[in-house]
Amino acid sequence: MNENLLRQALQDSVNEVLEKMFFVETQGECAEPCEDLPADEIAAELTFEGEPPGALLLRLTWEAARQIAADFLGIDEGEVSSVQTSEVVRELANMICGSVLSRVEGASAFHLAAPRIVPPAAEMAASLSHTRYCVRLSNGRLTVDIGT
């Protein structure tokens, strides 16, 4: 798969999903290389079948995740439980992955597995060639890796 096309699709998908479904505006892309990932994060992963198959790994700082969950559910941040935050982060991963694949595999079929919460230090399988997009949010950071 063309890496530039995939990266553009990833960038467009993250920005569009955050803006339309979570009412969040990003504060710009993190400077490369973005390797100093903070420890206080929640992560979700999902695999997909298609041409090609692969996986998506989403990491979000907890404060940003709680805020996004509150905005998504329409409740105060203080009322958001960790279960609700996990649900919303899984949904966010699902939407970003579906949006990316629809952009790059528009003519073919794909299937997404259910997203699952994974340890923040989880790594994408070494066998996958992966593309990263990392953005600053008003109260944290969101990092997405997609590997095919």
Next chain:
Amino acid sequence: MAYRVLIVDDSPAMRTFVRRVIDLSGFELSQCFEASNGGEALDVLRTEWVDAILTDINMPEMDGQEFLRRLSQDELLRSIPAIVISTDATAHRIASMASLGARGYVTKPFLPETLRAELERTLGVPCE
């Protein structure tokens, strides 16, 4: 006129969001029912009449495809318009769901006005 809508999605967060977006769009709901998969949705429809169904595709136990298939086989329920809400925007998937009886399709991410427009179109609500 206010409408009765059934939201079918395995994610409680997504069901809450869809309900919220319908409210934000100004579409009038008189009652909103929820189900976490196609089987639960059929249980709801055995006791409650709804004007429209909004359904996800990927769900455990009974997914959106099988749910639409069952709806189309039921003489009474097949008249209820079903709109699919999914992240999958491929032409293949949209055509596949239409062939199973879906009357509308909304791709995530979407704006409140998009969902409202699709609800109004499938329900035949006259334009203001």
